Amino acid sequence: MSVFRFKEFEIDQENCPMKINTDGVLLGAMADVLHAKEILDIGTGTGIIALMLAQRNLEATINALDIDFNAFVKAEFNFRNSLFHERLTALHTGFKEYFDLNPLKKYDLIVSNPPYFLHSLQSPKAEKNISRHTDEQFFLDLLRIAQYHLSDNGTLELIVPVDISLMLQNLASDFKLHVKKCIKIRSYEDKATIRHIISFSKQELPEVCFHDFCIYEGQGVHSLAYKTVLKDFFIIF
Template identity: 65%
Template sequence: MSLFHFKQFVIDQENCPMKINTDGVLLGASVGLKNVRKVLDIGTGTGVIALMLAQRSHEIFVDAIDIDHFAFEKASLNFNNSLFHEQLKAHHHGFIAFFELNPQKKYDLIVSNPPYFLNALKSPKLANNISKHTNEQFFIDLISKTKNHLNPYGNLTLIVPVDISLMLQNLAPSFGLKPVKCVKIKSYPDKAHIRHIISFSNTNNRELKFEDFCIYASPGVYSLQYQALLKNFFKIF
């Protein structure tokens, strides 16, 4: 179905190359918002992460950008149809172009559920290529460009596979960003971690902290952690 009903907003994802997924909702529900007012959502897709952040704090404003035209149109529609439309603005740009057009903009938080199929075979569908496939240069650009658009105590927070997280943790210090928090996500208690929600900061006096998160308690049964995190968003909880 093209409509996904959350408790306080509805997402229309028809024709959007990046559909609602577990990665996005985990990031939207869990990223820290203390002292956050200005947010940039890179690769917003349907706009679900931006909408979740706006629901969590009425004091924030989110610039949500996407290079894909269908995603931009869909995010704009979802924002305008929500209770939080005054907090959200969609932009049809990739992050490099957006930063070039807005060289003075600074954010307390930059979030992204980025493409992550590094050097994988490309899908024949262009939209899927853009939304899911990338290479190392994408992440070098992401780290180096966002550094200059974070406020002094701002964070860049991404949800990515474990191997990319480790690559970024090694890469970021070269560009002045330090990993400060890593939420290690697994599907089941006895399985390996599959994702990291990794946060980077401009500040150099914070040690890297780790947390563990499990999605399912058993097949078809969400963990208490997951239910507690998503209870304000999903109607099933």
């Protein structure tokens, strides 16, 4: 299905290397967007996260970057055809190149559902390699960008596998960043954690907030928590 219909917008994902996925919609639904006026979405893909954040915060201006041309074209199309088009801008660029051209730019929220296959067998399709595969340097660059381009009270929020989350938590202090929140995501209650939504800020908090989140309560049956965070977006809820 090339067009995915949400309650307040549509996503055309035809020819986009990274389709709509659970990771993206969970980050879009749960990122702390309340006080963010300027938002950056790195690796926007179809634009799904940026559109969800625009729906959740009607005052935010959002820039969405993607290095893949097909993704950029599709995100731009989806933005242009949404109710939030005046506050959304798609840009065909990597985040390092973007900040080379905008060295003083700062954001209240930087989000990303980044590539996460480190040193793994790559797909023969180049565009899928870009969207799904990376190395440690990508994450070091991401932390460095956050160090210099978050506003004083800004937040970097990522959804990543557990091993990458732990790596980032160990590296954060090198970039003067502090863990703010960690949502531990499981498919089922009796299964291991598969993802973290991990948040970093420049401000050191008295304690880190940890939360558990389960996607399913039974085979093919979404949990109440999942339905609650996505009820404003998914037509089926």
